[in-house]
Amino acid sequence: MSEIKFTNTEKTLLIDKLQRYFERELDQELGQFDADFLLDFFTKELGAVYYNRGLYDAQALMSAKIELIAEQIVELEMAVS
Numbered sequence: 001m002s003e004i005k006f007t008n009t010e011k012t013l014l015i016d017k018l019q020r021y022f023e024r025e026l027d028q029e030l031g032q033f034d035a036d037f038l039l040d041f042f043t044k045e046l047g048a049v050y051y052n053r054g055l056y057d058a059q060a061l062m063s064a065k066i067e068l069i070a071e072q073i074v075e076l077e078m079a080v081s
Contacts, residue, residue, distance in 0.1 A: 004047045
């Protein structure tokens with residue numbers, strides 16, 4: 001897996017969310033630099049866990065859909081006499 005990269009818009013949104021969370025939940029002001037640093041830490045240290053979970057969930061969904069298609073194909077089979 002390559003390094004997780006965010007667009008400028010995504011990064012701005014995530015930093016804003018971190019700052020609002022710290023203000024609301026922890027009653028602490030989190031500056032732009034600190035929020036950016038914290039986001040980089042979360043991305044580097046935790047990002048792979050969330051990424052892998054997303055892959056696992058997508059694989060489980062695809063497996064379920066493929067099984068459903070296989071069942072529907074069996075239902076379409078014509079009787080052979």
